[in-house]
Amino acid sequence: MRGVVMHAPGDVRVDDLPEPTIQQPTDAIIRLAAACVCGSDLWPYRGADEVSEPKPMGHEYVGIVEQVGDQVKQIKVGDFVVGSFFASDNTCEICRAGYQTNCVHADFPGPSQAQLMRVPLADGTLVATPGHPDEDLIPSLLAASDVLGTGWFGAVAAEAGPGKTVAVVGDGAVGLLAVLAAKELGAERIIAMSRHADRQALAREFGATDIVAERGEAGIAKVRELTDGLGAHSVVEAVGTQESMMQAIGATRPGGHVGFVGVLHDVAIAGDDIFMTHVHVHGGPAPVRRFLPDLIERIWNRQINPGKVFDLTLPLDQAADAYTAMDQRTAIKVLLQP
């Protein structure tokens, strides 16, 4: 089968790979209906994460179940399914508390930038849609697999909700979908921090009421200006750098909440940054599985359209162009057709 392999930073190719097989009786094999490139794939692409050997890529997926192991009871061959980038049993104490990305049996599905993929712990990891979706729903269901679920977790971790002012640091797909999540969760005011006109427009479409183009201290000052000098109740950090984390903490009012979902790279939080300010800090790899049934329902009912973050669609064989477009920010997010 065809699959995307990163050979070195900047060097992405589509190679012939062996087809995945059932390895554990709890596995499923799914045929991808769509895959995509993640913002986090850009860390190794840009050399910020090491690429020590050729690495098959991808962790976001929707598709049709082609084969299941003997112990898979709920997921059936032929189901259209959405899964998360972590496999989880969804029954352990940590899963039941809503942290499936820390499941005591956590495993990794994929790679998903391919025609077929293996999903461990299929019954815990996958959620079947009510039927096979209309073609136009596929991008949104694919978004639920990671970027929507991650933005949603960021908004939940930041305790976005009715009466709250929510600020979002980062205008990638996750940041934009955190705006959508804040809106769905009932936030009163949503400040998108973005300096790109196209992303500002999508943020507004997703529910942003205010745009702040400034960054760092100037961005913090602007958010305070918009919030009676206090800062936002809830701030979602969707970048993962020291600067963005400090911008998020600084934009939060005393006692407010920072939800951070950008993959952290060399970030350290000084005690002084959170001691005197009473800012709550919570985040990490989103337990997307917690939110999937709800997200699928909202998509199925056409209540939300998170698939709009895919502003470029390419055949799988042009994956190199997809990486280039995201790296150069000419596309927000690229959907790959296997």
Place this chain on the structure above:
Amino acid sequence: MRGVVMHAPGDVRVDDLPEPTIQQPTDAIIRLAAACVCGSDLWPYRGADEVSEPKPMGHEYVGIVEQVGDQVKQIKVGDFVVGSFFASDNTCEICRAGYQTNCVHADFPGPSQAQLMRVPLADGTLVATPGHPDEDLIPSLLAASDVLGTGWFGAVAAEAGPGKTVAVVGDGAVGLLAVLAAKELGAERIIAMSRHADRQALAREFGATDIVAERGEAGIAKVRELTDGLGAHSVVEAVGTQESMMQAIGATRPGGHVGFVGVLHDVAIAGDDIFMTHVHVHGGPAPVRRFLPDLIERIWNRQINPGKVFDLTLPLDQAADAYTAMDQRTAIKVLLQP
């Protein structure tokens, strides 16, 4: 009047000081019924905080109102009152959200290791007891002013409650009272981390179900062993060093909560410590005022006896001995009689 002054690290004296006066129409002057030495007073005493000039000490207090400014409406001369170590208007948006230590008009009462003290924003800061207390209640009411309120906030910030296993790092007065708070809040299991027999005994009296004497990685391993390998749901950090913070984060299960109330000294939290573990982090100077009415009621009804942390009582004039006893850990906490 007589008052405690720190002249330099290790050099505490009781000097003749001018009596405090009403400076703002919202001030009150109170005559101390009791004062005490705080664990945080030991930071400058030990030279960890600079003492650039002689500094009158103390921020924990109970006493009788002797004088009020023109704009003080609720607090009356003659009231027996308990206050927090931060003055707050208790009406601003941040106060109403429960973060009075970040009141937009926050100010500092005291110094309180003296015969008389000034309390700014008296109506917001002070809570009058139902009447003048019996003598035996005074230590507990004094504890409410800081160490109980701080331990309580630590337990609340760590989301201690029914069904939860709570671990407490630190066996000073705040840590011991975090044990008491966790018990009152309904925690199922309470692990006190202490290596001192007398403090272990008091922790058990306050509600600890388990004692862990190990520290650092060994302490973390022991807490995990007691919790099916997962870690505690809620961990209170009541020390304020890098080691104790890492011990607290490490002892928390994925998705669990760390409530930190030790005054942080050169602490930095690496992103990796909280990203993959999904640990919630929240703390800072306790908004004691949020809890005071409830704490006073529990004390008044003799439901709790937090005053037990005072294991030495000295006249104000022997304040130097009080500091020595706490520094050398021969006393948990010393009550000073003005």
